[in-house]
Amino acid sequence: MSLDSMILNFLKRELEQDISKTLFVFCCALVLIILAQYLIKVIIENLRLPPGPYGIFPFGILKLIGAEKHKSFMKLAATYGPLFSCKLGQQLHIVISDYKLIREIFKKESLTGRPRTLLCSELNGIGFINTDGKLWKDQRRFLHEKLRRFGMTLVGSKNTKLQNLITNEVDDLISNLSNETSHTVDLDPFFAVSVSNVICNLLMSVRFTRDDPKFIKFNRMIDEGMILFGQIYTIDYFPVTQYLPGMKSARNQIAENRREMFSFYKEVIEDHKKNFDSNNIRDLVDAYLMEIETAKLNNSEHELFEGNKHEEQIMQVIGDLFSAGMETIKTTLLWLIVYMLRNPDARKQVQDELDDVVGRNRMPKVSDLPFCPKTESTILEVMRMSSIVPLATTHSPMIDEEINGYKIPAGCHVIPLINSVHMDPTLWDKPEEFRPSRFLNAEGKVEKPEYFIPFGVGRRMCLGDVLARIESFLFFSSMMHRFDISLPTGAELPSLNGNPGVTIYPNKFSVCLKERELEALSDELAPLRAFGAN
């Protein structure tokens, strides 16, 4: 090789090396710029978020991924203030414990959105509680109107079907409990069947007895559902965990239970179709069948329920309302008993008031409610202290929102911290004390402050608040009117520490019941009648 070509080769090699070096440097710089831009964007976005703990990427705040989220959130609120943000896994949460801010944000239309989580998507976007947009809005209007028509209202309500069916269930409960006075009794299964019967009757004219195999199966599936959801909820924070073997079998079991529940609802719908009479709408299933008939007549069948399958929609709504309306009332009744066991003076005040207003020759009625402020304020105080749905149902803004100058990004989870509002010492005098009189004004009438929010606030607040008010008054006042309730000898007072599940429910406990006789009870006990039989 000549000297010339050696020099040429050397220069060529150097040039090639230079080009790859330059290319390498260029690529590195590009990656760095993109990374820096991304980091700046993340920092700016985070600066606009409400303050909060940083957490560890990719886990977020690990301690929040435990069961007692409402308590952990309350501790964080003490550090970061009434509006804070934090991440659970990669999911951003905005937690609000100032009731004015809660009211302000939940007024917004976009806050009626629900999170797009994997677990929600298993419900196929149907039903009521986990839907949003037009389907939710139409369903809310429909359900509101129909439930009012069945008597879910306190205005001008005299002996509505709803009141009659609750009274029948109360009578049945009292008569069943009258057979339990010789030994200790766990009230949970008694309340469970009575409260289930109210909601099942209202929805589909079905009632159960405690030993009915269908009821036992129903309850088993609900309990199992709670355990299974407890096992898999991490999927919403770490979607990758859905592929773990235990998760898959738990999800399959949930799907299987849902199929079984649906096959029961399906039977009910088929039965209703056979006896359907448009002049006698017996319950919610009939109201839906009527809606379908009307849509057929108007040739708008395909538009109904946003094009979702009609019967699947009805079945999911039944499931939604059953789960929202059963566990909540049962838990409230159990907490009422716990607080009455712990506060004998308050219990006596309730019983004395009922003796005065209702008298000893009949059972309480809804029309007694306005004249029983001590009883009502006792119920309200128990709702305040127990805050059984402390985090409401998760809302997720459909567009970016702003509050107090902070960004609330679309898709994040927004949580009103109800338990914190109910225990805020700046709002309630000595909030940890059980004091029903805090709900009474100077004239002794019930007054609820605007920061009493057990049913949530805004457009998606509880649909069953009136039903809850009627049921909790009738069941609780009747229990107090007919029984003296005490603890078995040597038993410890039930704890005020709740257990998180669908609601925050009390530890298991048993009681002794002693009848308080009525003078003319026999006239008051109407024969049991199913709602649908009317």
Ligand code: HEM
């Ligand atoms: C003491 C009893 C009850 C309490 C404390 C309670 C509490 C709540 C709370 C906090 C929410 C969430 C509100 C929000 O996210 O903004 C809610 C929603 C709901 N509740 Fe209740 N509830 C009770 C009883 C009932 C009953 C008896 C029914 C039966 C119809 C019911 C039906 C619903 C429904 C359907 C929703 C969802 C509303 C929607 O998504 O638009 N609740 N409830």
